[in-house]
Amino acid sequence: MSRHMRPFLSLFIMIIAGLLMVPVGGQTVSSLSLTVYEDGYVLVNETISTANYTVVLEVPLLGQQVEGLVALDENGNLLPVEINNGNVTIYFGDATLVKLSYYTPDLTSKEGAVWTVSLESPVPVTISLPSNAVIVDLSDVPLEIRGNTLLMPPGDVSVSYLIPIGTKTTTGSPGGTETTTTTSQSQTTTTSTGGGGGSGSARWIGLVLALLIVGGAAYLLLGKKKTSETRSWSPEALERFRQKIDAMTDLNDDERDALLFLVENGGKAPQSRVRDALGLPKSTAWRMFKRLEEKGLVRVYKLGRENWVELVLE
Numbered sequence: 142m143s144r145h146m147r148p149f150l151s152l153f154i155m156i157i158a159g160l161l162m163v164p165v166g167g168q169t170v171s172s173l174s175l176t177v178y179e180d181g182y183v184l185v186n187e188t189i190s191t192a193n194y195t196v197v198l199e200v201p202l203l204g205q206q207v208e209g210l211v212a213l214d215e216n217g218n219l220l221p222v223e224i225n226n227g228n229v230t231i232y233f234g235d236a237t238l239v240k241l242s243y244y245t246p247d248l249t250s251k252e253g254a255v256w257t258v259s260l261e262s263p264v265p266v267t268i269s270l271p272s273n274a275v276i277v278d279l280s281d282v283p284l285e286i287r288g289n290t291l292l293m294p295p296g297d298v299s300v301s302y303l304i305p306i307g308t309k310t311t312t313g314s315p316g317g318t319e320t321t322t323t324t325s326q327s328q329t330t331t332t333s334t335g336g337g338g339g340s341g342s343a344r345w346i347g348l349v350l351a352l353l354i355v356g357g358a359a360y361l362l363l364g365k366k367k368t369s370e371t372r373s374w375s376p377e378a379l380e381r382f383r384q385k386i387d388a389m390t391d392l393n394d395d396e397r398d399a400l401l402f403l404v405e406n407g408g409k410a411p412q413s414r415v416r417d418a419l420g421l422p423k424s425t426a427w428r429m430f431k432r433l434e435e436k437g438l439v440r441v442y443k444l445g446r447e448n449w450v451e452l453v454l455e
């Protein structure tokens with residue numbers, strides 16, 4: 142082949158690859174599992190069945206910030222990938238399965254002592270919490286429970302938990318090392334020595350404090366839901382927020398439309414209702430609401446079994 146023909150051949154291959162590229166919606170997500178660490182990082186393991194008419198796959202990631210991303214075929218061979226704009230493009234050749242693995246901190250959030258892992262999953266998702274975690278809220282009844290590993294049904298999934306005071310656990314980390322973490326409420330650690338009475342007292346104190354935290358967390362969650370049910374915004378406050386939206390230049394069209402929809406519906410609405418009104422896929426809407434929440438424009442909360450989104454007007 143002549144040197145002059147090689148650039149045209151490369152261009153032809155790129156065009157064919159582009160035509161064969163399909164989103165994950167054209168494939169089948171076979172399984173999804175999450176391993177949650179005490180620092181909020183989550184190890185995502187996803188298996189996708191590929192179609193036999195394409196060699197390129199574009200998969201939406203479950204977080205904007207990802208680390209240690211690896212894609213393997215069914216034989217354990219490493220596949221080439223490209224990450225861009227919250228998606229990963231995988232070139233898989235003749236593979237029938239793609240196994241995707243990466244770490245992200247974007248699936249968890251913390252309010253006070255309570256951590257929450259949340260996502261929208263098209264399939265039942267396995268969530269493994271830290272070994273000492275105490276579950277305080279669930280979006281739905283688990284399909285299966287094995288210790289601190291839950292199999293949650295597909296859809297809007299959220300699991301809230303806390304780490305009791307005074308416990309030690311050894312967990313993995315994105316760097317592949319193991320770390321031993323002591324959870325405490327202050328920077329001061331008191332060590333008792335003697336015939337074991339001190340350690341027994343410490344356990345009782347830790348248990349009492351853990352129960353107080355669980356009760357306080359439940360109170361805060363119930364209070365937040367009650368406040369969300371009864372709160373209403375004045376037309377003047379909503380109009381001021383509309384003017385704020387018009388003045389912002391860093392919003393994309395979907396974010397602007399979502400905020401205006403909330404303004405026109407009294408300042409809050411079920412997340413699914415906003416998503417349906419804008420015609421957005423679940424994963425796209427979830428990432429959009431997370432961005433708006435990080436900007437301090439909305440807050441997302443659980444009401445019953447449904448996620449609600451509310452404007453932050455104060």
